[in-house]
Amino acid sequence: MVPIIQLIHKELSKIYQSLSATKKLHALIIKTQLSSDPFYATQMVRIYAIHGDLCSARNVFDEGSIRSVYLWNSIIRAHAQAHQFYDAFSLFRKMLETDISPDNFTYACVIRACSERFDMHGLKLCHAGSIVSGLKSDSICGSSLVTAYSKLGLVEEASKVFYGIREPDLVMWNSMISAYGNSGFWDKSLELFSNMQNSGTKPDGYALVGLLLGLSDSTSMYIGQGVHGFCLKTSFDSNAHVGSALVTMYSRCKSMSYAYKVFSGISQPDLVTWSALLTGYSQSGEREKALLFFKKLVLVGKKPDPVLSASVLAAAAQMANVKVGSEIHGYVLRQGLESDVMVCSALIDMYSKSGFLGLGIRVFDIMPEKNIVSYNSLILGFGLHGLASHAFQMFEEILENRLVPDESTFSALLCACGHAGLVEDGKFLFRRMKEEFGIQARTEHYVHLVKLLGMNGKLEEAYYLIQSLPEPIEHGIWGALLSCCDACGNFELAEVAAERLIESNTKRASYKVMLSNMYAGDGRWDDARKVRESMREGKVRKMPGVSWI
DNA sequence: TGAAGCGCGG
Known part of the structure; x- marks a missing residue:
């Protein structure tokens, strides 16, 4: 090899050097007339992108090199990774008009970009495009589809892609395990984890993190302990990501002593x-x-x-x-x-x-x-201080600034309505959330709405609202009704709510305490005593020791 | 001589 080319290759391997070193290298490549070679152009695009200099990357792409599929992919990726989705997609469209067809790497990149900008329509188009390009069974394209669908909340679609691939590779298994984990289906991700091992694929840290992700409350902690046991046996507990996921899992299960134990076993815990x-x-x-x-x-x-x-x-x-x-x-x-x-x-x-x-x-x-999170914080603040009109002004400002309100925005606004007793505004807002903004109401929204109704003399309306919800109903929602009944002294409805809470087998003692106190306050000592006794009986519960793996 | 798909904390 000619010495100067050797020098260029040596420099290329030192890409993490400064931007000025990159520019010097670029100048050298131009001087030696190598810049029309798509290999060197691709390298320069990649290195400029690493240094965040998208303009120079784009100039390299625009200036005369032969455009190989590598070069196209590198420039599309550069824009997508910098979240310049508009540029990424317009380049992708341009590419489709050329003789160079996108490959599995191109599709993986644009599919990921679709999920990052929550573009369901674009995702479906890219999915279709990848099938037309004969990539239906490609695992690189497939795993990016699985991840993208699950990020947009479509686990079903993700699983269809997964089960359409005959021999999933490690990343494919991991993507699907994480997809189930992220959606809270820990049973399914556990099943997949076991299938993966049976098929002869050895799990790595990603699989374990994916599995741990789905274990988010104390009811599933014994599963988490099983996974933890597996991590210990396979020494994955010293993996930084697995370790963090274990700490998070125990924290979510409200078991801080275990969380601390795992933490202190990690030799060099990082910020995460x-x-x-x-x-x-x-x-x-x-x-x-x-x-x-x-x-x-x-x-x-x-x-x-x-x-x-x-x-x-x-x-x-x-x-x-x-x-x-x-x-x-x-x-x-x-x-x-x-x-x-x-x-x-x-x-x-x-x-x-x-x-x-x-x-x-x-x-x-x-x-x-400012982003939507900062607006949400301020709206919540206004609401807590009873300044609902200011909260609504902020909501208007969000829309004027073309930001997109999210679930928390509506939660904060409903909370503001509650503090100010704005029943009609709250009901109207709740409808707008669903109809105008397409946001599905979550537990917290129902809790706010029930409190808003219940605390303003509309206990029955709150009750019928809960009745209209599909089962299973989160205990927090009945709990909200119970606390309203407590505040208004409505025993009849309080008993109904308490019954439903007891049926749902929640371990939270506060509901029973509330009911018992209500009885006691009314002089119904026998009823109060019964509730107290049932608490004592229910308290003796042992965590079953089960290993699922 | 090339690129790339999966992970933890708000």
């Missing part, structure tokens, strides 16, 4: 693992511990990132202690994270929940970039 533990403590009510671990992580020299800062701020928000929260605010400022949109949203939430809505508004006003 720390954050999983910290969020676990914060969400299971042990806020002081969350703050303590935040201090510890700063002490061992870790530099919190925006996500971790946001989760410690959430712990402070729960404490409703502005002193703690503003200390963390100071820390965030010193770390230079004050313009991060996630951190700012957490600050808004913390200040408003600590009673300092004005400070939250100030953070909102000066933040350089």
